Amino acid sequence: MALLTPEDLKNINKQLEEADSTVRRVTGLDVKQVCKALYGTSPCCEKVGIVPVTSGNGIIGNFSASLNAITQYFGFESFVTDMPDVSGYYEALQKGAEIILMADDHTFLAHNLKNGKIANNQPCTGIIYAEIASRHLKADSNNLLVIGLGKVGFPGAAHLVKKGFNVYGYDADKLLLEKAVSNLGIIPFNPSSPRKFSTIFEATPCANTIPEVVISENCVISTPGIPCAISDELRKKYDVEIVMEPLGIGTVSMLYSVL
Ligand code: 2YC
Ligand code: MG
Numbered sequence: 001m002a003l004l005t006p007e008d009l010k011n012i013n014k015q016l017e018e019a020d021s022t023v024r025r026v027t028g029l030d031v032k033q034v035c036k037a038l039y040g041t042s043p044c045c046e047k048v049g050i051v052p053v054t055s056g057n058g059i060i061g062n063f064s065a066s067l068n069a070i071t072q073y074f075g076f077e078s079f080v081t082d083m084p085d086v087s088g089y090y091e092a093l094q095k096g097a098e099i100i101l102m103a104d105d106h107t108f109l110a111h112n113l114k115n116g117k118i119a120n121n122q123p124c125t126g127i128i129y130a131e132i133a134s135r136h137l138k139a140d141s142n143n144l145l146v147i148g149l150g151k152v153g154f155p156g157a158a159h160l161v162k163k164g165f166n167v168y169g170y171d172a173d174k175l176l177l178e179k180a181v182s183n184l185g186i187i188p189f190n191p192s193s194p195r196k197f198s199t200i201f202e203a204t205p206c207a208n209t210i211p212e213v214v215i216s217e218n219c220v221i222s223t224p225g226i227p228c229a230i231s232d233e234l235r236k237k238y239d240v241e242i243v244m245e246p247l248g249i250g251t252v253s254m255l256y257s258v259l
Contacts, residue, residue: 009247015245027135032252035252035256037131046077046098047076048076049092051084051088052064052088054085057105065080070248076255097113098113099111103121110257112258119255119257121251124250125152126154132222134160136220140198143166145199145200146170150176153202194213201222203223206225210230212234215234218240222243224250226246
């Protein structure tokens with residue numbers, strides 16, 4: 001999993017506000033309303049405890065503070081524990097946390113201690129960005145392109161197939177592509193016979209993964225992928241709307257899914 005950097009998390013509130021207004025323009029709903037529609041849940045004063053974790057590559061600067069800003073942006077009461085790791089977990093329980101958020105280098109978890117529900121960041125991020133793409137009001141057809149069919153992209157593609165979209169998919173890893181074709185029945189996107197899409201969901205840790213030939217005018221790209229999937233030049237040339245934010249949208253999807 002690509003690790004976030006403090007640079008990625010700079011001005012997280014501004015990044016969230018911009019992404020939220022883009023989502024509203026593209027879908028007619030804000031991120032909270034999309035989560036409510038997706039999970040059928042809404043928060044009622046759950047207390048969130050955020051526990052820093054020192055294992056592996058260790059603490060990422062601003063990660064826990066960004067989670068604190070994110071949970072408060074979406075209306076949850078939250079705090080970051082003073083201690084990390086097990087001591088932090090213990091502290092969170094003593095301070096009355098009902099939902100725990102904590103991440104090591106491989107897993108970012110939400111655990112609701114009241115109802116026992118857990119959520120993993122990867123599928124929750126894939127599903128919320130796919131849901132946002134599926135609600136593109138000005139989409140010109142039922143066709144949708146998914147680029148990246150790994151731990152984030154595959155759950156998103158599965159969600160779009162379940163919603164009845166005509167899903168075209170691509171992944172540089174042939175095995176991941178074959179798995180998605182055989183398990184989900186998606187149409188393998190063939191770069192040598194390209195077509196244009198008005199809606200694209202991209203979930204890769206690579207830059208510039210979307211070829212110009214598939215980008216239609218006013219295309220909507222929904223992507224948790226860092227770095228960005230298209231260049232600024234292409235973005236301007238086709239007046240593309242991009243829903244892209246490093247941590248908040250995936251996190252609120254996790255929180256609503258454990259309510
Ligand atoms: O500061 C801390 O508590 C660190 N242990 C946090 C490690 C997070 C590692 N995961 C990531 O950087 C992200 C995920 C949040 C989503 C994609 N990569
Ligand atoms: Mg990318």
